[in-house]
Amino acid sequence: MNVEEIFASYRGAVPRYTSYPTAPHFADLNGAGIEKQALLDIETGEPVSLYVHVPFCDRLCWFCGCHTKHTLKYAPVAAYIGSLITEMQTVAKTAGRKLPLAHLHFGGGSPSMLCEEDFHRLSEALRENFDISDQTEISVEFDPSDVTEATLRGAAVLGVTRASVGVQDFDSAVQKAINRPQTFEQTRDVIAALRGAGVGSVNIDALYGLPLQTRDRLEATIDQVLTLRPDRIALFGYAHVPWVKKHQTMIREADLPGTLDRFHHAAYAADMIANRGYDRIGIDHFALPDDDLAVAAHSGRLYRNFQGYTTDACRTLIGLGASAISFFGTSYVQNIVATKQYENAVQSGNLAGMRGVRLNMDDRVRAHIIERLMCDFALSFADLEDKFGYLARPYEAEARALAAADPHKLVETNEIGITIKPEARAFTRIVASWFDAYLDTGEVRYSKAV
Ligand SMILES: C[S@@+](CC[C@H](N)C(=O)[O-])C[C@H]1O[C@@H](n2cnc3c(N)ncnc32)[C@H](O)[C@@H]1O
Ligand code: SF4
Structure with a gap:
């Protein structure tokens, strides 16, 4: 890394x-x-x-x-x-x-x-x-x-x-x-x-x-x-x-x-x-x-x-x-x-x-994904399905696609879910931001990611 x-x-x-x-x-x-x-x-x-x-x-x-x-x-x-x-x-x-x-x-x-x-x-x-x-x-x-x-x-x-x-x-x-x-x-x-x-x-x-x-x-x-x-x-x-x-x-x-x-x-x-x-x-x-x-x-x-x-x-x-x-x-x-x-x-x-x-349904699913990543450094697909039923499926696919597209390989993916690698935990906010549908909308400026 x-x-x-x-x-x-x-x-x-x-x-x-x-x-x-x-x-x-x-x-x-x-x-x-x-x-x-x-x-x-x-x-x-x-x-x-x-x-x-x-x-x-x-x-x-x-x-x-x-x-x-x-x-x-x-x-x-x-x-x-x-x-x-x-x-x-x-x-x-x-x-x-x-x-x-x-x-x-x-x-x-x-x-x-x-x-x-x-x-x-x-x-x-x-x-x-x-x-x-x-x-x-x-x-x-x-x-x-x-x-x-x-x-x-x-x-x-x-x-x-x-x-x-x-x-x-x-x-x-x-x-x-x-x-x-x-x-x-x-x-x-x-x-x-x-x-x-x-x-x-x-x-x-x-x-x-x-x-x-x-x-x-x-x-x-x-x-x-x-x-x-x-x-x-x-x-x-x-x-x-x-x-x-x-x-x-x-x-x-x-x-x-x-x-x-x-x-x-x-x-x-x-x-x-x-x-x-x-x-x-x-x-x-x-x-x-x-x-x-x-x-x-x-x-x-x-x-x-x-x-x-x-x-x-x-x-x-x-x-x-x-x-x-x-x-x-x-x-x-x-x-x-x-x-x-x-x-x-x-x-x-x-x-x-x-x-x-x-919060609309998309906000609610994304809020849950982001909270779990920020708290557990991981997202469990079973947990997501428990909470949102069949609505969770597209987000699982999105998570897999985002993880595969990441050039820095910050996360690992398996059938259970995605996990931020221990050495990449300092970049957790960045991984969470992959799921943020509002990030690129508007002129909002934030502080440094780390
Ligand atoms: C409301 S303040 C603290 C309470 C009390 N007024 C004090 O200063 O001890 C809560 C905490 O926010 C953190 N904080 C304040 N401004 C910050 C900033 N610009 N960036 C990061 N943390 C900040 C500080 O660590 C602070 O202790
Ligand atoms: S950090 Fe200083 S200015 Fe800010 S809330 Fe605490 S005492 Fe007040």
Whole structure:
């Protein structure tokens, strides 16, 4: 396998496939109407998942690709929490009951910047409008620079079971180039405090492909991350999309590692993590062997959603907050993106869905193929037929034809299905993109494939 040739022959930019069709292919539609019907259609007793988006941060990291706004004033954040609570009430009223929650995730932005009182308000409103049990997984993204005693008390009230802690890189030169100062000691103490406050599981996010990152610098960061023994590690490739995120223009492109360096850095860091007893999960996650994510990966029960890899098998994911995306089995609905407009809509008693896509049968089959490739590095024809019956046949033929036509022989084919070769797993997004019917339609630009 010649890595340079593979890079040369692909355009080098493909989606991360946290959904299919991907968000840039969502269109304006009656999102609130679809959401209303979907909420009415949820079967009694069926557990659902909830994603709550907090689009605020008290710092602005130049690498950031998330939907967030830098603010040093707290008043807009407190007002926004009020809108989130109103949206929860509207969802519960529309569904006609308190829906049982299997997973509840707070992402952002930085939900960790909430004050203690707002953790209380949210916790109370969630319990009033949804059925939360001690089986509900409650996860929150934490920026260590936010965490105080009050944050820890707030997290305890909410009942956080998993903390996702942003590290990115510990090297001071890299941190300067991305405007994210954060010491190892600060991170270590925050993780110890979270564990002390009863948070049972910790994930750490690290990035490769950052400006001024070298193999040695990344190695030092990963070494430090490993001393913290998180239950999970996400090692994401930095997505440089300055045409979408204007603040990324603060990053000097001359400082970014080239495509081949990115590839070698990622492989080196992944080997380091795996050699220290972590299982490799999908393209960019790692978990201790007894962690739920590792157990799910070994039994074909790993899934992919907007947070990346997940054990969440619910058919329905309800997204709350500005820009949050819901999945209702056969449709994606995204809430109004602009925070003020979102708040106006929910304060008027409306659901906030606006854009999205209804999946036709072709979308559904392709979504399943892409999810299995991203999670299992393989597609089983029997599994496809189990799910889609005779409709699966043309896709099996397509898979065989695509595999045969691939000059780089990234996959192996037999009567069972297709499998991405172990040495080609870094190119999984490329193999998934073979099945993407939208890839060549439109002007959408994505970040690097590896
Ligand atoms: C919402 S942010 C993290 C939460 C928290 N605000 C923090 O920074 O610690 C979630 C994660 O997305 C990842 N991320 C953000 N921008 C990215 C980009 N441009 N490319 C790849 N990953 C990115 C980072 O690893 C980050 O920890
Ligand atoms: S990385 Fe986290 S703290 Fe930094 S701007 Fe993005 S969401 Fe905010």
